[in-house]
Structures are given as C-alpha cells and as structure tokens.
Amino acid sequence: MAPERSQETVTLTNGSLNSNGHYVEPLMKHPLPDIDRPYTYEVIEQSSRFLLERTKHRPRIGIICGSGLGGLAELLKEKDVFPYEEIPNFPASTVPGHAGRMVIGLLEDVPVICMQGRFHCYEGYALWKCAMPVRVMKLTGVTHIIVTNAAGGLNPAYNVGDIMLLKDHINMQGFAGDSPLKGRNDERFGPRFPAMNNSYDQRLRQLAKQVAKDIGIDQYIREGVYVMLGGPAYETVAELRLLRMLGVDAVGMSTVPEVMVARHCGMTVFAFSLITNECITDYDAQGEANHEEVIETANKRQNDLNLFVTRVVSSMASEMTSANGKNGSVDEN
C-alpha cells in the first residue's frame, strides 16, 4: 500500500515539517516526478529578487567555485554573503570543500557573484536542481559565467596541478536520457532545442591563455574535453580506459549541467578544471583516488588559481567595457 501523504502542506519546492515535526514530502500537483519538474521562472525570480534586494552590487560576471576552490570568494571586497539555507528555494550544499554560500562583491574593482560551493547529483539532486543557481544568476543580470571544478587527469600528458581550459564536454547523462533541460521548457529562459557546440567561448580561452602567460603559469595550462559522471564513486580502470577512447581528457562530477543551463539562457561561458589527481588506468597501480587528495591539491594551487581568476575577470570586464561600454556591472548600462 502506498504511504499516506499529509494533506496539510503544499509547497513548490522541498517538503516541510508537519505539526509533529515529521518530514512531509511535497504533494504532487504536477503529473511528472521531481526530476522532470524544474523550478518555474517565477520561483527562480523569487531567489534572484531576494539577492538583488540585499546587495548594492549588480554583477554581470558569475563564478562557480569547484571543490576546494572557494577561497576566491574570500578575496571579494564590500561583500554580501548569503548562506544557501537563507536563499529562498536553495537546497543545502553537503560536500566538504563547498562552503555553501552565495557571495556578491568586488573582485579587485569588478562586481561578481560567486557560488562558494555547488550542488552535485550524487548529493541526491536532479540535474536541473544542480544547475538552478545559474538561472538565478541570469535573472540577477549575469551574462558571463566562469565555471570551475576539480577533476581527475585522464590525458597521460597531464600533471596534478595543471589547469585544463574546457574546450568541450561530453554530456554522459544525456546519453541515458537525462538532462538539466529535461521537462517543460520556458522560452523566457531559452529555446527548447539549444545548440551546445561552441559552448566554451574561444575568445575567453585566448584571453585566459594570455593571462596565464602574463602571470607566469602558462606551463600548467592545457585545453581539453571534460566529462561529468554521476559519482560519488571514482572510476574503475575499465571505465577510465573507455573514456580515454572517447577522447576525454579530464573526469569530474559537475559543471556540465551548469554549462548547459548557462548556454540555454544565452550566457557566455569560460570553464576550467584543476587537475587534482591522476586517473588510475593501470590494474597494477596501488594508489586510489580520494577526496582528501582533491582538496589538498586544490589548497596547494589556491594562490595561483585566485590570481588567475582575478586577472581573467579583470580582462573580461575590460573587454566587456570596450565591447559595449559596460565594466562588468549591470549598473553601468
């Protein structure tokens, strides 16, 4: 027999506690299950309005910080900090190395909105929910997004500590019929059938390579193809060998849903992976991938990465200014 559902609570988002303090699942007002029921435009607007009403900044550049890479948000000046649990409709971030806060402020003098921690599908979230903050950023005025992640290096030429600029991705979940864009499409976000080639802006990749040269870290820069697997388990040797045959250079558990949603709503995307560990493709190898190593590598490379992202943001803002007279701030329109 199906479990009884309480009639007392209906929400658009998560369940809630009833008068006995028991968790009550949201009632199914829609015929599709949660995975096919992304937040409506109006729900996303509620979250973006919450942020806009509480900060003076009007950023056009958004940043998503990957595992162990959230230190960048600490550099922001005049910052407003919003723990995810305070933002309407936001889930909780549960992974070590992901603080779980939206930070809005000035990186040098450029206004940015920064996710200090992200959502992953292995935490139990549908792909649309993992990428939902990108739509919130869009409705706060973001036009350009920098997506970062920690990833395993599969290309044998890569070293731990390298920075791989994404030139493409493989949407592995899409092969199995899942997508952050699955479900009813709202044209106010973007088209039903968006193109995904040229997702990673060529001009921004050029600019990032120039920045890397200027700050003396160009020997660590790679350019390659990222794949997202669902996690949370790291890969088997056979899986990694298969992925290498498919042309994958780095393996992770994020980024692709966010990039797809960003492209769907017309954002310009720049993304990079910090190669935090070597993917093990040898049956005789003794080592094992682990999250501690991922965080440790991220910590070791934090200073270079902070400088890299800061300079990329400055250069992006300068280009945005020369292109249309805006300096990275919606204010400047």
Ligand SMILES: O=P(O)(O)O[C@@H]1C[C@H](O)[C@@H](CO)O1
């Ligand atoms: O959020 P990212 O993609 O940077 O984090 C990666 C993937 C897993 O969350 C974690 C595994 O160590 O690192």
Ligand SMILES: Nc1nc2[nH]cnc2c(=O)[nH]1
């Ligand atoms: N899937 C996956 N994600 C990672 N994130 C950091 N390293 C790895 C890895 O080796 N595999």
